[in-house]
Amino acid sequence: MKYKKRHLYIENVSAERLARQFDTPLYVYSYNKIKDNINSFKKNFKTINPLICFSVKSNSNLKILSLINKFGLGADVVSKGELTRVLKAKIKPEKIVFSGVGKTVDELKFAISKKILLINTESENEIMEIEKIAKKIKKKINIGIRFNPDTDAKTLKKISTGRKENKFGLIKNKFLEILKKYKESKFVNIICLSVHIGSQITSHIPYKNMLNAVNKIIQQSKYKFKYIDLGGGMGIQYKNNSKKLNYLKYNKLIKSFLKKNNSKIIFEPGRSIIGNAGYLISKIIYIKKTNSKNFVILDSAMNDLIRPALYGAKHRIVPSKLNRQKVSKKHEFVGPICETTDKFLNIRNYQKINQKDIVVICDVGAYGMVLSSNYNLRPKPAEILINKNLAKIITKRQKLNNII
Numbered sequence: 001m002k003y004k005k006r007h008l009y010i011e012n013v014s015a016e017r018l019a020r021q022f023d024t025p026l027y028v029y030s031y032n033k034i035k036d037n038i039n040s041f042k043k044n045f046k047t048i049n050p051l052i053c054f055s056v057k058s059n060s061n062l063k064i065l066s067l068i069n070k071f072g073l074g075a076d077v078v079s080k081g082e083l084t085r086v087l088k089a090k091i092k093p094e095k096i097v098f099s100g101v102g103k104t105v106d107e108l109k110f111a112i113s114k115k116i117l118l119i120n121t122e123s124e125n126e127i128m129e130i131e132k133i134a135k136k137i138k139k140k141i142n143i144g145i146r147f148n149p150d151t152d153a154k155t156l157k158k159i160s161t162g163r164k165e166n167k168f169g170l171i172k173n174k175f176l177e178i179l180k181k182y183k184e185s186k187f188v189n190i191i192c193l194s195v196h197i198g199s200q201i202t203s204h205i206p207y208k209n210m211l212n213a214v215n216k217i218i219q220q221s222k223y224k225f226k227y228i229d230l231g232g233g234m235g236i237q238y239k240n241n242s243k244k245l246n247y248l249k250y251n252k253l254i255k256s257f258l259k260k261n262n263s264k265i266i267f268e269p270g271r272s273i274i275g276n277a278g279y280l281i282s283k284i285i286y287i288k289k290t291n292s293k294n295f296v297i298l299d300s301a302m303n304d305l306i307r308p309a310l311y312g313a314k315h316r317i318v319p320s321k322l323n324r325q326k327v328s329k330k331h332e333f334v335g336p337i338c339e340t341t342d343k344f345l346n347i348r349n350y351q352k353i354n355q356k357d358i359v360v361i362c363d364v365g366a367y368g369m370v371l372s373s374n375y376n377l378r379p380k381p382a383e384i385l386i387n388k389n390l391a392k393i394i395t396k397r398q399k400l401n402n403i404i
């Protein structure tokens, strides 16, 4: 995304043209940004040669998943729906891991029938269900067990998963107990230790603590895991100059971890692959002026992008056309939904803006469209993929008629 002669372009297409041609609100993704993100992820972790499984929950658009496949990644899925979709995108079963605290028997059977690489289990009940299925089909199923390292990810509380009070994984004693109990099982083959402490992590220190805890439990168990699945969580810059994870430091930590534990590393990145490759193009419906602030009422709302309302997340909002007139008043960018929390951002010193102007909400490629809803009976936006000059619809805008 860059300004050329004051007009904002995503790859070689201007935001204003996109708004005119496809209407707003509109999700737009940059093909080349996705490609660059994947290449730089691979490059940063080259020396440990990991299996990279894209976390589909962050963006499950079929076309995007086909790109993920084209660029050589596997997939981390959490439901039958996601698994069906990634298979449709031609991602190979041997590059698919299935995570989640509550997979149903139907989902387990489906995953087993598709011969995916592994199912990361999170409770003894789940392992017992897998054993039952395996017994019936007379097969041994590859599984992982998720360890809860009781590590603080130092990120938003609502997206932390690695503390013992969180529902995820198995805490130390239970983990060791299960390992002991099932290592001789005729029906499950524990080949992986998985761990994921949270999302939008911007320092390598939580990962260091996580790796120490993982190392400790492996030493204690004396068990040889073929795979160590370190999950995702790599943070991105939502603000210019904000902190971002130093991949090379993380890579170094993993390298020294691997000296003690010779396993294949699996990653499950979502946000770091797709987060900054997505934009939400919106139009200003009205500007309501009050003494203390101007409410900038957009045609996008919390049903299109819920991260600000749900987590207090802040996404940059930039104008599609620059001018030199500054307004020092506070601007509160909001959506039209009948909830006070339908609010995107407060900005002071914004440029002069007018009704019908186009603005772009940035870094919405991850956990944007996937978390959208029809709240207030608003149709979901279209999704567009841009590759240089070419803008293609990859999901049609929902028609009002179809949701009424």
Ligand code: LLP
Residues within 6 Å of the ligand: 055, 057, 058, 076, 099, 100, 159, 161, 196, 198, 199, 200, 231, 232, 233, 234, 268, 269, 270, 271, 272, 307, 311, 366, 367
């Ligand atoms: N693996 C597991 C087991 C996960 O639970 C998650 C995310 C990931 C991988 C991918 O994490 P990532 O690399 O994207 O950080 N809706 C929230 C984020 C929820 C993350 C849930 N789990 C948000 O909008 O910030």
